Amino acid sequence: MSHGHDDPTLHPEVQMSTSRGYFLGFAISSVLMLVATFLVTSHSMPPFGLLMVISACAAIAIIAQIYFLLHIDTSEHNIWNAVALVLFMPLFLITIGLTWWMFSQLYLHTMIMPGMPAMVH
Amino acid sequence: MRPPASDVDPKTAELWDRHQHQHDVISTRTLGYFLYLLSDAMLFATLFAAYGVLSYQHSYFGGPTPADFVKPWYTFAQTMALFLSVLAYGFGMNALKNKNKGGVINGLLSAFILGALFLALDIHDMAHLASLGVSVATSGGVSAFVVLTQVHATHIFFGLIWILVMMAQVMTKGFTTEVVGRLLTLRMFWHLQAIIWVFVYVFVYLWGYMS
Numbered sequence: 001m002s003h004g005h006d007d008p009t010l011h012p013e014v015q016m017s018t019s020r021g022y023f024l025g026f027a028i029s030s031v032l033m034l035v036a037t038f039l040v041t042s043h044s045m046p047p048f049g050l051l052m053v054i055s056a057c058a059a060i061a062i063i064a065q066i067y068f069l070l071h072i073d074t075s076e077h078n079i080w081n082a083v084a085l086v087l088f089m090p091l092f093l094i095t096i097g098l099t100w101w102m103f104s105q106l107y108l109h110t111m112i113m114p115g116m117p118a119m120v121h
Numbered sequence: 122m123r124p125p126a127s128d129v130d131p132k133t134a135e136l137w138d139r140h141q142h143q144h145d146v147i148s149t150r151t152l153g154y155f156l157y158l159l160s161d162a163m164l165f166a167t168l169f170a171a172y173g174v175l176s177y178q179h180s181y182f183g184g185p186t187p188a189d190f191v192k193p194w195y196t197f198a199q200t201m202a203l204f205l206s207v208l209a210y211g212f213g214m215n216a217l218k219n220k221n222k223g224g225v226i227n228g229l230l231s232a233f234i235l236g237a238l239f240l241a242l243d244i245h246d247m248a249h250l251a252s253l254g255v256s257v258a259t260s261g262g263v264s265a266f267v268v269l270t271q272v273h274a275t276h277i278f279f280g281l282i283w284i285l286v287m288m289a290q291v292m293t294k295g296f297t298t299e300v301v302g303r304l305l306t307l308r309m310f311w312h313l314q315a316i317i318w319v320f321v322y323v324f325v326y327l328w329g330y331m332s
Binding site for chain 1: 145147148151152155156159162163166167169170171173174177179193194197200201204205207208211212214215217218220296297298300301302305309312313315316319320322323324327328330331332
């Protein structure tokens with residue numbers, strides 16, 4: 001990883017910018033957010049299917065932004081950013097997922113959940 | 122004892138490389154800042170978890186839920202303001218590649234204006250909620266909603282200040298190693314706010330509106 005030090009604008013993190021990449025990241029995520037907003041406001045799908053579709057929109061938009069905007073890839077220069085991000089993802093998902101799961105179990109066992117049949121005493 | 126045969130003359134040998142071509146100041150800083158940003162994302166993870174457990178029907182205490190006050194197209198306009206701000210910053214970074222100072226300033230200025238538009242729309246939205254009598258005190262569910270969205274807005278606020286500082290530094294100091302490194306870390310910060318916003322928009326605003 002040796003590069004010119006006299007001119008910081010020659011650094012690979014500066015040089016890897018491309019207008020095309022930024023525009024693609026913007027266009028892909030904007031279209032996906034437009035689709036998600038349209039589907040949610042048109043009420044044309046059952047809730048569970050809709051949740052799956054908008055989750056997929058969010059996932060693809062995030063991947064597009066990470067790849068095109070943050071330039072996280074497996075190139076020599078970016079590999080450590082990519083490793084840090086990959087190791088970070090389970091922490092992020094486990095923090096949200098396990099907390100949500102614990103509380104949903106707690107609610108299930110301690111109170112009547114909306115939409116569930118009332119408890120019989 | 123005979124010295125080991127060697128071609129190296131100890132009188133002239135260089136014991137270390139004075140040019141340090143392995144040490145890359147900018148990359149060291151950007152990797153460190155990236156790790157900091159990931160820990161910032163863990164802050165959002167805890168807030169998303171709190172919102173997840175406080176978005177059940179009973180969490181709203183019979184009061185208003187996001188389904189009553191979220192306006193998806195209004196928030197979509199906010200989304201576009203933020204995405205365009207990120208795009209403008211990207212074009213500014215492209216100008217940096219070509220050492221175009223005016224292009225960098227234009228990119229930063231456009232990013233600032235669009236980011237300020239995002240923040241203004243957010244503040245207007247919160248003022249509208251307050252006028253409806255919906256506040257953090259209304260219920261646990263609304264609390265989690267307001268805290269999560271406003272922590273994101275606070276990140277945008279500090280990002281805007283940082284953009285102004287960088288405009289001043291680019292104009293006064295030019296493209297030094299420090300300034301270029303800061304432009305790169307601000308780029309990561311600003312892009313990460315757009316990534317977090319995708320989560321906030323889809324899983325808090327849109328999902329809240331649906332349920």
